Amino acid sequence: MNEQMGIFENVSSQPLPARMRPKTIDEIVGQQHLLGEGKILRRIIEQDAVSSMIFWGPPGVGKTTLANVIANQTKASFIDFSAVTSGIKEIRTVMQQAEENRRFGEKTILFVDEIHRFNKAQQDAFLPFVEKGSIILIGATTENPSFEVNSALLSRCKVFVLKALGEDDLMTLLGRAVESPAGFGGQNVEVSPEAMRMIAVFANGDARTALSTLEMAVLNAETEGGKVTVTEDTVVQCTSRRSLLYDKAGEEHYNLISALHKSMRNSDPDAAVYWLARMLESGEDPLYIARRVTRFASEDVGLADPRALELAVAAYQACHFIGMPECSVHLTQAVIYLSIAPKSNSADRAYMAARSDAYKYFAEPVPLHIRNGVTKLMRDEGYGKGYEYAHDTEDKLTTMSCLPDSLAGRTYYEPTEQGLEVRFKERLEQIKAWKKEHSKK
16 A cells, blocks of 8 residues: 555645646547537637637536636636635626726636526626626536526527537547546556446546546556556446436436437337436436326327326336335336337327317307206206207217317317227227217208
């Protein structure tokens, strides 16, 4: 242990991600859709034509790094501002300084990390200064700015979407960290290609996680003869439990439930079970998933397989009775069944069409013949007059119309030919044919 500490005693006390933070555009790994030769963001930075913008992307993809690069290359005063530790008072102080700079002809770039954490009032405090040009606002967020940034402020900012880094990008970054003097260069550290690939996979597109994991692996690796060797076993020990990318209160919550829903709709049980596992292993409430699965049973399977709803409700009850981790198998059973089941959205389409008419014709009176005449006065007013009781007829059918006169003849339910709904379609066609034949002239 003493030997190992001796090897690293001259290494900076800063964490590896901080030591390896790029200083120029060319040092940034990834984001070539924005920073490649001739791409828009690269041109903006190189020409010192930076305007207010928002960087949106998952953690560890370079939002803060880009802000620092801009600080290094732009001819402006640069203020780093955190939405986590700052309030209205701090905003006003910074704005006053920016206004002073503007009077002397100096631009001020204000970088706001995690801008989505600011409430509406705090975000509004920036607006007049952005409009006057006192500041160039650069915000960074992991949340969809369409939902988390005020529309007035958002309309004055260009949004750049940063993507999660690919495995090859992370491999490049890790290799650079091993060889660079700012990282472990000259420290006699060897990382096997397999171990490096494992770290890249584990990081899941996050450069900060990749570098932090590498640093942990190096510090916990075996040392022999002054040489530190990071093996696959070392990485396994440092990554024994993957921290899945998931925020139950944020956009990723909706992304994953959408992925589950669309995989089932696309009759892909393998993908559906994968997204189910992603959600459950990240700590999602199984009852929430069960409710969504129950909705799917009627929205997307419906009358093509009426048993789908029964199974979904049973899965919900099982989750309620026994909870996680045991109920994972019940949800898996339901998800597989719903994925394979024939699909029909006829019930959902019927309701949506009827809802549209309900909004347009919201005051249509209920026809008198299908009102309950429970008192003499109501019966004298015609309530229930002309009502035909289907059970009293030979075919258990009547020609009586039950829609308001203004909607007579409207069709909302249009059955498909999927699964059992074929039988319902045949039955409905028989009913309509009978009513047409027996309708009063």
